[in-house]
Amino acid sequence: xxxxxxxxxxxxxxxxxxxxxxxxxxxxxxxxxxxxxxxxxxxxxxxxxxxxxxxxxxxxxxxxxxxxxxxxxxxxxxxxxxxxxxxxxxxxxxxxxxxxxxxxxxxxxxxxxxxxxxxxxxxxxxxxxxxxxxxxxxxxxxxxxxxxxxxxxxxxxxxxxxxxxxxxxxxxxxxxxxxxxxxxxxxxxxxxxxxxxxxxxxxxxxxxxxxxxxxxxxxxxxxxxxxxxxxxxxxxxxxxxxxxxxxxxxxxxxxxxxxxxxxxxxxxxxxxxx
Numbered sequence: 001x002x003x004x005x006x007x008x009x010x011x012x013x014x015x016x017x018x019x020x021x022x023x024x025x026x027x028x029x030x031x032x033x034x035x036x037x038x039x040x041x042x043x044x045x046x047x048x049x050x051x052x053x054x055x056x057x058x059x060x061x062x063x064x065x066x067x068x069x070x071x072x073x074x075x076x077x078x079x080x081x082x083x084x085x086x087x088x089x090x091x092x093x094x095x096x097x098x099x100x101x102x103x104x105x106x107x108x109x110x111x112x113x114x115x116x117x118x119x120x121x122x123x124x125x126x127x128x129x130x131x132x133x134x135x136x137x138x139x140x141x142x143x144x145x146x147x148x149x150x151x152x153x154x155x156x157x158x159x160x161x162x163x164x165x166x167x168x169x170x171x172x173x174x175x176x177x178x179x180x181x182x183x184x185x186x187x188x189x190x191x192x193x194x195x196x197x198x199x200x201x202x203x204x205x206x207x208x209x210x211x212x213x214x215x216x217x218x219x220x221x222x223x224x225x226x227x228x229x230x231x232x233x234x235x236x237x238x239x240x241x242x243x244x245x246x247x248x249x250x251x252x253x254x255x256x257x258x259x260x261x262x263x264x265x266x267x268x269x270x271x272x273x274x
Contacts, residue, residue: 015053022125023049029117035110040103044111048095052122055087056129063130080130088122167217170198172205179205187236187252189214191229201254224271226250226264234271 023045031041062083092115100108170181181198190197191211198205215225225231236252243249248265250258260268 015056019049019053022052026118026121029121030114033114033117036107040107044095044099047098048091048118051094052091052125055091059083059087059126059129084123084126087126088119091122092118165217166219167214170205170207172198172207174205181205183218184233184235186223186233187254187256188233188258189223189231199256221271224264224268226258226260226268228261228264230258230264232258232268234268240268 023042026045026048027038027042030044031038034041036044096108096111099111167183169183170186172179172181181200185200185202187199187201189211190199192206194208196207196209196211196214198207211225211229211231214223214231218231222234223231224234232250232252236254237250238253239251241249241251243259246262248260248268250260252258
């Protein structure tokens, strides 16, 4: 099983390239300072890059699960300083120990003078790694928080929708008669002062109600408010054409044409998944 930080292939490649670059950098710095064959200097760079790469993965776990956010600034600083000293000590100790084991004290002693330089470089790398990991965790936490907020917003929206009883039919009184209009038969609705005109293939009906009421109580995936004064049954649309510069003209199946506002057309596009 891969380390969690390396689950993404791109991250794995970037991590390997980072330490390969460090090995090249260390070799270029030490080759003119240390009295050793070039291949030994290269090997030394590879060994120290490999060790720091492994330590870096351990650092990821420490920073990730250490819950440093609950500590004060002072406590965080003390922890990071102590961690830096420990990391550099382990890195140099294991690196020099392996070189001592491979080549003996005579060769290893030639690397002792560069300990301060190597320690300073190690400190810089440690700081870069810590900053990188902290950035990754912060981005991850922000994404998680955003996902939670989106889920909560969806839950609130679903709750509001579930509490609103959707219309299946509309009863309209006309004189002594009461007409029952089935919602699927509606072509569109249009504001008319304090009333709403309901248009169907059988005729039009005047209902004492508000546009907002119908916008909330008609199925939102079927009825879209394409204009401040018009709600259209999207299943009754046969054609959409450009009208003037930024407006669209809807042609219904009965030939009726309706203009849309820019905002209304945007909502319509979302409903039609265009």
